[in-house]
Amino acid sequence: MFKKLYLLFFIFLALGAAAMGFCYYWYVIAHPGDMLSEERITGILSRESHVYYSDGKTALGVFFDQSHRQYVQYRDIPENFVKALTAAEDSRFFSHFGIDPKGIVRAALKNARAMRVVEGGSTLTQQTAKNLYQRADRSWSSKLAELLFTLRLERYYSKEKIFEFYANQFFVTGNGHGLPIAARYYFDKNLPELSLLECAYIAGSVKRPNYYNPFIKKDEADWKKSVGARPPENRLCS
Numbered sequence: 001m002f003k004k005l006y007l008l009f010f011i012f013l014a015l016g017a018a019a020m021g022f023c024y025y026w027y028v029i030a031h032p033g034d035m036l037s038e039e040r041i042t043g044i045l046s047r048e049s050h051v052y053y054s055d056g057k058t059a060l061g062v063f064f065d066q067s068h069r070q071y072v073q074y075r076d077i078p079e080n081f082v083k084a085l086t087a088a089e090d091s092r093f094f095s096h097f098g099i100d101p102k103g104i105v106r107a108a109l110k111n112a113r114a115m116r117v118v119e120g121g122s123t124l125t126q127q128t129a130k131n132l133y134q135r136a137d138r139s140w141s142s143k144l145a146e147l148l149f150t151l152r153l154e155r156y157y158s159k160e161k162i163f164e165f166y167a168n169q170f171f172v173t174g175n176g177h178g179l180p181i182a183a184r185y186y187f188d189k190n191l192p193e194l195s196l197l198e199c200a201y202i203a204g205s206v207k208r209p210n211y212y213n214p215f216i217k218k219d220e221a222d223w224k225k226s227v228g229a230r231p232p233e234n235r236l237c238s
Contacts, residue, residue: 024151028148028151028152028155029155032155032156035132035149036149036153036156038161041132041165042071044132045069045071045168045177045178046069046071068174068176068181069176069178069180069181070178070180070181071168071180072164072167072168072179072191074160074161074164076191076192077167077179077191078191078194078199080194080195080196080199080200081179081194081199081202081203084196084200084203084204085163085166085167086124087203088204088206088207089124089127089203089206089207090103090123092123093123093124093159093163094159096123097151097154098123098125098126098150099123099125099126099147099151100121100123103121104121105121106121123150124162124166125153125154125162126146126147126150128150128162128166128169129146129147129149130146131170132149132169133145133146153165167179170182170206170209171209172185173185173209173210173213173215173216179191179202182202182205183198186198186201186202186205186214
């Protein structure tokens with residue numbers, strides 16, 4: 001009896017694994033879709049229109065369509081920021097396959113103990129896919145498409161390239177996005193000038209940019225939203 005149940009369980013497990021393998025091959029490897037092209041992704045992350053002087057060569061400034069961005073390559077991202085962001089958001093980023101089961105379990109246990117959402121289980125790759133895919137609703141089909149996009153990113157791009165995509169898309173303030181904008185907005189600096197502490201601050205602000213923004217006025221109620229947080233005596237607010 002138990003042998004038959006064990007055999008039946010093994011068969012279902014094997015069929016499930018085979019089905020998942022086929023879906024991965026069909027939807028990720030064989031048919032990745034047009035949205036995955038680097039040209040399309042960098043186009044989304046570099047939406048800006050340059051304005052030139054009458055000579056047609058000298059840049060006068062930039063008109064931004066919907067977002068204020070300055071695209072940066074991975075090689076130009078400070079190493080301190082890479083370490084700070086992965087430590088804050090996804091410590092296993094350079095080793096997982098786009099989805100981190102350990103991170104999901106860890107976040108679920110912490111949320112259960114706190115009886116509220118205190119930690120998310122999504123990886124940097126998943127967050128990148130979410131921002132690029134921009135699903136229209138919360139239906140299961142949209143979530144599945146977003147998951148496939150995550151696996152496709154991991155399949156066709158290096159970890160460094162995925163990190164580059166993320167560093168150019170996270171929200172800063174207003175219509176500003178990306179690390180170069182954050183460096184200018186918070187510290188009026190170019191990326192090579194950022195210190196370790198400044199990189200850590202930007203990385204830490206990614207999760208709640210409006211809350212940690214020192215230029216947005218906050219009242220005591222805003223500070224009490226965080227566990228044990230109290231408004232400091234001297235706030236850098238305007």
